[in-house]
Amino acid sequence: AQSVTQLDSQVPVFEEAPVELRCNYSSSVSVYLFWYVQYPNQGLQLLLKYLSGSTLVKGINGFEAEFNKSQTSFHLRKPSVHISDTAEYFCAVSLTGTASKLTFGTGTRLQVTL
Amino acid sequence: GAVVSQHPSWVICKSGTSVKIECRSLDFQATTMFWYRQFPKQSLMLMATSNEGSKATYEQGVEKDKFLINHASLTLSTLTVTSAHPEDSSFYICSAKSGLDTGELFFGEGSRLTVL
Secondary structure (H helix, E strand, O other): OOEEEOOOOEEEEEOOOOEEEOOEEEOOOOEEEEEEEEOOOOOEEEEEEEOOOOOEEEOHHHOEEEEEOOOOEEEEEEOOOOHHHOEEEEEEEEEOOOOOOOEEOOOEEEEEEO | OOOEEEEOOEEEEOOOOOEEEEEEEOOOOOOEEEEEEEOOOOOEEEEEEEEOOOOOEEOOOOOOOOEEEEEEEOOEEEEEEOOOOHHHOEEEEEEEEOOOOOOOEEEOOOEEEEEO
C-alpha cells in the first residue's frame, strides 16, 4: 500500500519570502502525485500534479513541485508567498491505472504573515 | 475545469435524525465518486467509493449501515448519515473522477454536519 508523509504540520513564513512544503511518499509501484490546497471550510483545489514526463511541474498561483524518484519526494515550492497563500496544503498519491483512489498526507498549514 | 457541487454546505440536526448530503458533477459524467470525512485540523479519510449503478465499497472501519451511499446516476451521489449522533459531526467532502485515468479528482466544496 502507498503512504504519504508531510513532515511539517505548520510552516510560518513572512510575505514575499520563499517557501518549501515537504512531501515524501512510499509505494512499491508507480504513482501519480498531487498537491491540493484547502481554504477554511472549503473543499480541495488542485495546485499541480505529476503524472509522467518532466519532473518539474508548474501549477497555479506560482507554485511548482519537483518529483524526485530516488528520494521518493515531491516537495512544493513558491519563490515568493502572499498573504492569500495562507491555507492548508495536502500532498496526495494515487496508483497509476487505478480508479483514482487518493491517499492523503496529514497536511501542512502554511501561515503567511506581514 | 470540471465542477463538483455539494449540498448542503452546512447542516445542523438533532441527534437521532438522518441527514442526506448530495454530490453532483455539474459538467461531466462521473462513474466513480469518493466520499471523505475530515476532522478538524486533520487530513481527509476516505470513507467509501461510490460507483454508478452498483453498491458502494466501504473502507475498513466505516459502518455501511450508518453511512448510506447511493449513486443512482452519472452525475449524482448521495451520502445519508442515519441516526446521527454528535460524534458524526464532521466535514464531509466528495470527489469525482472525470474521463481518463489520470488519477485526477475534482472535489466538492464540502458539507459541515453538526449533530446536536
